[in-house]
Amino acid sequence: MFKKVLIANRxxxxxxxxxxxxxxxxxxxxxxxxxDTDALHVKxxxxxxxxxxxxxxxxxxxxxxxxSAAEVTGAxxxxxxxxxxxxxxxxxxxxxxxxxxxxxxxxxxMRLMGDKxxxxxxxxxxxxxxxxxxxxxxxxxxxxxxxxxxxxxxxxKASAGGGGRGMKIVHEKEKLLEAWAMGRTExxxxxxxxxxxxxxxxxxxxxxxxxxxxxxxxxxxxxxxxECSIQRRHxxxxxxxxxxxxxxxxxxxILAAAVKAIESIGYYNVxxxxxxxxxxxxxxxxxxxxxxxxxxxxxxxxxGVDLVREQIRIAAGEPLSDSVMSSERKPRGHAIExxxxxxxxxxxxxxxxxxxxxxxxxxxxxxxxxHVYAGYVVPPNYDSLLAKVxxxxxxxxxxxxxxxxxxxxxxxxxxxxxxxxxxRIVNHPDFIRGDFDTGFVARMLAERASxx
Numbered sequence: 001m002f003k004k005v006l007i008a009n010r011x012x013x014x015x016x017x018x019x020x021x022x023x024x025x026x027x028x029x030x031x032x033x034x035x036d037t038d039a040l041h042v043k044x045x046x047x048x049x050x051x052x053x054x055x056x057x058x059x060x061x062x063x064x065x066x067x068s069a070a071e072v073t074g075a076x077x078x079x080x081x082x083x084x085x086x087x088x089x090x091x092x093x094x095x096x097x098x099x100x101x102x103x104x105x106x107x108x109x110m111r112l113m114g115d116k117x118x119x120x121x122x123x124x125x126x127x128x129x130x131x132x133x134x135x136x137x138x139x140x141x142x143x144x145x146x147x148x149x150x151x152x153x154x155x156x157k158a159s160a161g162g163g164g165r166g167m168k169i170v171h172e173k174e175k176l177l178e179a180w181a182m183g184r185t186e187x188x189x190x191x192x193x194x195x196x197x198x199x200x201x202x203x204x205x206x207x208x209x210x211x212x213x214x215x216x217x218x219x220x221x222x223x224x225x226x227e228c229s230i231q232r233r234h235x236x237x238x239x240x241x242x243x244x245x246x247x248x249x250x251x252x253x254i255l256a257a258a259v260k261a262i263e264s265i266g267y268y269n270v271x272x273x274x275x276x277x278x279x280x281x282x283x284x285x286x287x288x289x290x291x292x293x294x295x296x297x298x299x300x301x302x303x304g305v306d307l308v309r310e311q312i313r314i315a316a317g318e319p320l321s322d323s324v325m326s327s328e329r330k331p332r333g334h335a336i337e338x339x340x341x342x343x344x345x346x347x348x349x350x351x352x353x354x355x356x357x358x359x360x361x362x363x364x365x366x367x368x369x370x371h372v373y374a375g376y377v378v379p380p381n382y383d384s385l386l387a388k389v390x391x392x393x394x395x396x397x398x399x400x401x402x403x404x405x406x407x408x409x410x411x412x413x414x415x416x417x418x419x420x421x422x423x424r425i426v427n428h429p430d431f432i433r434g435d436f437d438t439g440f441v442a443r444m445l446a447e448r449a450s451x452x
Contacts, residue, residue: 166187
């Protein structure tokens with residue numbers, strides 16, 4: 001086991017990793033921008049190094065400065081958290097070349113699954129169900145012929161993409177060329193790569209993701225599924241585990257497909273396979289996130305496994321823990337995660353500023369992952385996430401009631417937050433029934449606008 005871990009991130013995930021390190025008896029190093037000098041991850045780490053000014057490219061994406069911080073402090077491992085450099089295979093390679101243990105998957109697997117076209121090919125070869133689609137499209141003739149073969153509606157995606165950027169849904173042939181051109185432009189701007197591919201578009205799917213984990217000794221398994229269909233503009237808002245949408249037989253098949261997928265590419269550490277669940281019960285591979293997910297706590301609460309500690313142990317060469325590999329392990333109860341953001345609850349515009357009063361919910365079955373405190377100034381430079389409130393109870397109905405109670409108990413004064421928006425969701429009849437898909441939030445917002 002290594003001795004000191006540098007966390008190449010900020011906010012609540014940096015704190016999350018620091019806590020896991022402390023529980024394992026490891027020292028931690030925080031890096032921070034000048035905007036985060038007073039951040040909690042800086043205060044709670046054993047050591048801290050300022051790596052640049054507020055803009056991410058000059059600090060949290062500044063690889064030379066992060067490596068220098070590791071060398072100066074004598075860190076021997078790097079945990080990337082999520083976001084920023086967490087899925088950057090080149091950064092993982094640099095860490096290894098500098099003698100630092102990378103707490104994450106193999107860089108080659110990151111590259112493979114980060115390229116959506118190569119990932120499709122690899123998963124197809126492994127026998128994982130795929131939507132009808134294409135490889136890279138480089139000319140208009142191929143574009144038009146592919147759309148005719150697949151059938152409308154289709155969806156255009158960026159090969160190097162994620163988070164919905166560059167994604168275009170096309171319902172008719174006349175709009176295809178324009179959508180392709182716009183998607184290529186957005187993909188080039190966001191990822192430095194204009195390559196696009198096409199898939200058949202599922203019109204009312206659910207978004208199901210599978211938590212997978214493997215070690216360096218050839219052990220592969222899963223930790224169940226998460227329901228991630230409550231999204232706004234392809235960004236998750238509420239996640240839960242398990243999913244009510246999966247019959248037992250479908251659950252067995254999708255979990256087996258996910259394990260087969262990571263075994264086929266020799267993947268180790270934690271990762272997430274994302275699937276679309278169609279209205280007829282069919283499921284299709286969408287993409288893989290080769291890192292820890294924002295929503296990992298719902299899996300931890302339902303399965304009783306510390307995923308960050310598991311990441312660290314795997315990186316140190318240890319086999320998967322008994323709690324992960326146990327054949328007797330079964331999901332327990334139901335967990336729901338609510339993402340609390342500093343944003344206007346109606347326009348969703350970011351709302352930085354000083355937190356003048358703060359009270360977080362508590363009680364049995366309530367976990368709050370946050371980096372904010374009364375007096376903390378939410379900077380305008382980064383993601384607007386303030387906290388993740390995760391509730392756990394005996395079943396989904398009880399968990400929803402606990403989630404409502406937590407939202408009512410929570411006080412954040414200063415910046416506006418999305419708490420009123422989350423209240424509308426957890427009180428909506430369709431959400432309560434579990435009758436929703438990835439278009440639920442858009443329809444709810446449209447209903448509200450038409451009633452205004």
